[in-house]
Amino acid sequence: MERFLGPYSPQLYAILRIVSGLLFAMHGTQKLFAWPGDRTPVELASMMGVAGIVELVAGLMIAFGLLTGWAAFVASGQMAVAFFYAHFPEGWNPLLNEGEKAVLYCFLFLYMAARGSGIWSIDAAMGRGTRRTADREPSYT
Numbered sequence: 001m002e003r004f005l006g007p008y009s010p011q012l013y014a015i016l017r018i019v020s021g022l023l024f025a026m027h028g029t030q031k032l033f034a035w036p037g038d039r040t041p042v043e044l045a046s047m048m049g050v051a052g053i054v055e056l057v058a059g060l061m062i063a064f065g066l067l068t069g070w071a072a073f074v075a076s077g078q079m080a081v082a083f084f085y086a087h088f089p090e091g092w093n094p095l096l097n098e099g100e101k102a103v104l105y106c107f108l109f110l111y112m113a114a115r116g117s118g119i120w121s122i123d124a125a126m127g128r129g130t131r132r133t134a135d136r137e138p139s140y141t
Helices: 002-033 047-064 068-090 100-115
Strands: none
Touching: 002 047, 002 100, 047 068, 068 100
16 A cells, blocks of 8 residues: 555645644634534633634634644643643543544644644745755665
């Protein structure tokens, strides 16, 4: 499979970054604007309001590839706090305490913080945000 999909890893990473950033931003729009869904918006000056702002702004920055490393680092930290604050008191297992999305987003964004924006991003268009050595295999010769 690596021989088949390997040549497309920069494009697949860009799609992963864009889709996960937009989904994360939608968590923010749910909290702030009650869209999508029929929930009531949260109070802006609350912990959930601040979480919604971080999710919306960081999600869009990740999706568009603008300072992705920093935005993803902040988003990863927020998801770690969300897991330990909201889910961990219900038990350690993310499958049972409904914290699976928080754990997945946390580690996904931590990887993006280390990898950078990649192709199809504002950072790449400006000549920053790509880790050229991260895409190459190490040389053992």
